[in-house]
Amino acid sequence: xxxxxxxxxxxxxxxxxxxxxxxxxxxxxxxxxxxxxxxxxxxxxxxxxxxxxxxxxxxxxxxxxxxxxxxxxxxxxxxxxxxxxxxxxxxxxxxxxxxxxxxxxxxxxxxxxxxxxxxxxxxxxxxxxxxxxxxxxxxxxxxxxxxxxxxxxxxxxxxxxxxxxxxxxxxxxxxxxxxxxxxxxxxxxxxxxxxxxxxxxxxxxxxxxxxxxxxxxxxxxxxxxxxxxxxxxxxxxxxxxxxxxxxxxxxxxxxxxxxxxxxxxxxxxxxxxxxxxxxxxxxxxxxxxxxxxxxxxxxxxxxxxxxxxxxxxxxxxxxxxxxxxxxxxxxxxxxxxxxxxxxxxxxxxxxxxxxxxxxxxxxxxxxxxxxxxxxxxxxxxxxxxxxxxxxxxxxxxxxxxxxxxxxxxxxxxxxxxxxxxxxxxxxxxxxxxxxxxxxxxxxxxxxxxxxxxxxxxxxxxxxxxxxxxxxxxxxxxxxxxxxxxxxxxxxxxxxxxxxx
Amino acid sequence: xxxxxxxxxxxxxxxxxxxxxxxxxxxxxxxxxxxxxxxxxxxxxxxxxxxxxxxxxxxxxxxxxxxxxxxxxxxxxxxxxxxxxxxxxxxxxxxxxxxxxxxxxxxxxxxxxxxxxxxxxxxxxxxxxxxxx
Ligand SMILES: Cc1cc2nc3c(=O)[nH]c(=O)nc-3n(C[C@H](O)[C@H](O)[C@H](O)COP(=O)(O)OP(=O)(O)OC[C@H]3O[C@@H](n4cnc5c(N)ncnc54)[C@H](O)[C@@H]3O)c2cc1C
Ligand code: SF4
Numbered sequence: 001x002x003x004x005x006x007x008x009x010x011x012x013x014x015x016x017x018x019x020x021x022x023x024x025x026x027x028x029x030x031x032x033x034x035x036x037x038x039x040x041x042x043x044x045x046x047x048x049x050x051x052x053x054x055x056x057x058x059x060x061x062x063x064x065x066x067x068x069x070x071x072x073x074x075x076x077x078x079x080x081x082x083x084x085x086x087x088x089x090x091x092x093x094x095x096x097x098x099x100x101x102x103x104x105x106x107x108x109x110x111x112x113x114x115x116x117x118x119x120x121x122x123x124x125x126x127x128x129x130x131x132x133x134x135x136x137x138x139x140x141x142x143x144x145x146x147x148x149x150x151x152x153x154x155x156x157x158x159x160x161x162x163x164x165x166x167x168x169x170x171x172x173x174x175x176x177x178x179x180x181x182x183x184x185x186x187x188x189x190x191x192x193x194x195x196x197x198x199x200x201x202x203x204x205x206x207x208x209x210x211x212x213x214x215x216x217x218x219x220x221x222x223x224x225x226x227x228x229x230x231x232x233x234x235x236x237x238x239x240x241x242x243x244x245x246x247x248x249x250x251x252x253x254x255x256x257x258x259x260x261x262x263x264x265x266x267x268x269x270x271x272x273x274x275x276x277x278x279x280x281x282x283x284x285x286x287x288x289x290x291x292x293x294x295x296x297x298x299x300x301x302x303x304x305x306x307x308x309x310x311x312x313x314x315x316x317x318x319x320x321x322x323x324x325x326x327x328x329x330x331x332x333x334x335x336x337x338x339x340x341x342x343x344x345x346x347x348x349x350x351x352x353x354x355x356x357x358x359x360x361x362x363x364x365x366x367x368x369x370x371x372x373x374x375x376x377x378x379x380x381x382x383x384x385x386x387x388x389x390x391x392x393x394x395x396x397x398x399x400x401x402x403x404x405x406x407x408x409x410x411x412x413x414x415x416x417x418x419x420x421x422x423x424x425x426x427x428x429x430x431x432x433x434x435x436x437x438x439x440x441x442x443x444x445x446x447x448x449x450x451x452x453x454x455x456x457x458x459x460x461x462x463x464x465x466x467x468x469x470x471x472x473x474x475x476x477x478x479x480x481x482x483x484x485x486x487x488x489x490x491x492x493x494x495x496x497x498x499x500x
Numbered sequence: 501x502x503x504x505x506x507x508x509x510x511x512x513x514x515x516x517x518x519x520x521x522x523x524x525x526x527x528x529x530x531x532x533x534x535x536x537x538x539x540x541x542x543x544x545x546x547x548x549x550x551x552x553x554x555x556x557x558x559x560x561x562x563x564x565x566x567x568x569x570x571x572x573x574x575x576x577x578x579x580x581x582x583x584x585x586x587x588x589x590x591x592x593x594x595x596x597x598x599x600x601x602x603x604x605x606x607x608x609x610x611x612x613x614x615x616x617x618x619x620x621x622x623x624x625x626x627x628x629x630x631x632x633x
Contacts, residue, residue: 059607323620324609334515
């Protein structure tokens with residue numbers, strides 16, 4: 001079992017495969033390669049934090065587990081935050097572990113429009129998902145852990161009416177502590193720092209943490225390894241250089257915002273590198289009830305509706321957030337803001353994730369930071385308005401006294417007869433604060449090497465032994481939470497590498 | 501730097517003042533928080549925070565129509581200034597001010613006294629530790 005964290009000395013290793021990034025894609029690929037008998041090195045930019053190391057506050061989460069304090073932003077007319085994690089296990093450590101199978105229509109679209117996949121491919125993805133659900137203990141949120149916010153959402157949707165369901169998540173025996181976004185200290189969430197990565201080590205693999213890869217090593221058009229310098233997580237001081245040579249291949253899974261810039265910085269050339277960025281940006285409507293809701297009690301996200309996934313293209317979910325985040329989410333300042341915070345316990349927050357048409361681009365910024373050009377066009381704002389209006393309607397159907405739309409230019413609070421104000425809300429994206437956490441693209445799959453960076457097995461067109469195995473390969477939005485799809489793709493790609 | 505910290509403190513106190521229900525951010529270890537935040541945060545966030553602070557202090561002329569920096573205003577006028585600034589029509593004014601409000605809110609909303617006022621248990625400390633071998 002080998003784990004190497006920050007160190008001052010240089011390090012050189014040789015393995016069969018080196019995998020860059022230990023999130024949903026990277027950990028799953030490394031695990032499949034190790035299970036297949038290969039020697040693997042898994043390289044992670046962030047530190048390894050065990051549940052005892054997890055933060056409790058949002059400040060601690062931003063400092064300790066978010067990628068660069070969560071300062072990634074997409075730049076269009078509006079500046080919207082992009083949230084990802086940087087630690088062993090990647091974003092699976094801070095996500096809500098919601099597990100949704102890849103919709104058939106999505107994969108049929110890939111085959112039809114991009115020549116990617118086919119029936120055998122779809123069946124392989126779903127077969128992997130069957131197994132992943134067992135291995136990661138996918139479970140419907142237990143009634144005892146549902147929490148009032150989730151139950152109210154179910155009640156509201158039934159009254160509107162539209163379909164909804166308690167979520168299935170990779171969580172074994174959730175106790176509803178509402179702390180998924182800071183990491184599950186109860187050891188219930190099956191994040192990949194607890195699941196696949198220890199198995200990689202047990203099978204003889206090596207994990208390097210605090211180890212941001214700077215470059216993929218190429219010999220001509222063949223990937224032969226990875227190099228970078230250790231980075232101390234608190235001071236960001238640089239340590240020794242690590243160089244990992246790979247006899248059989250390099251798998252890059254550094255996330256949508258990091259993979260394409262890393263490949264480009266390594267000299268991997270492709271005219272579509274960084275293009276095809278897509279997302280499900282989301283925001284919420286807060287309902288204020290007559291009685292305490294205590295949204296901080298219960299599963300952080302426990303109920304969802306996919307009824308509108310295709311038309312108009314959005315997903316509805318509950319999301320509980322702590323007082324320190326609500327404090328900036330509520331409009332106002334000073335005495336007025338503090339008075340508004342007095343209603344925290346009676347608030348429930350539900351969100352709409354928009355399946356946006358917008359397409360953007362990921363680049364390396366001037367200072368080496370994440371840079372994403374991305375902006376909503378009118379159809380996406382229209383979807384957003386529909387989603388927010390539906391959330392407001394759901395709150396009122398569940399018994400809310402008022403809703404707080406959080407839209408610039410609208411009153412702070414609205415009553416049931418004012419939902420039209422949301423439906424006809426501003427078309428300017430700057431009136432909304434959306435957060436993107438479901439990201440896709442940057443090195444998308446396409447059969448045609450001129451249109452996409454990777455093929456249907458994640459292999460970079462025109463290069464040998466170089467595979468991308470994270471959300472960067474996904475060529476469209478999904479309309480559902482992406483982790484299950486990312487893991488199934490990563491496992492498919494890794495097994496294909498082993499077969500090759 | 502001391503001036504920036506002093507200005508930031510004054511802005512943060514305006515955003516989260518004492519009320520009947522809650523303690524104000526001034527009742528919390530604010531100087532220590534600003535110093536820690538500066539040490540720990542990404543440089544670009546610190547830059548945005550400083551920008552938000554400066555905007556807060558130089559803009560009362562455009563919000564409450566008083567040609568004075570915010571720290572010279574009466575508490576009541578400063579409160580009105582903060583409310584108008586947080587809802588300012590210019591996006592690039594609103595955004596850095598939002599960042600300032602958010603960073604102040606991270607301290608205020610997680611403070612044990614505020615949590616107690618909301619009937620919530622205190623957060624355990626954020627260990628800040630990681631696996632070293
Ligand atoms: C708050 C939140 C909640 C979410 N909830 C859900 C959910 O409930 N269900 C769901 O399906 N999806 C959810 N998602 C989305 C899901 O977690 C991500 O889509 C998924 O984790 C992305 O997988 P990935 O492998 O592409 O990247 P990540 O999981 O982000 O992993 C990438 C890893 O690569 C590392 N890395 C980056 N650059 C380098 C480098 N140069 N060298 C070495 N390592 C590097 C990063 O530090 C990171 O650890 C959520 C996301 C967020 C932010
Ligand atoms: S709600 Fe609490 S117990 Fe359940 S998975 Fe999230 S952090 Fe773990």
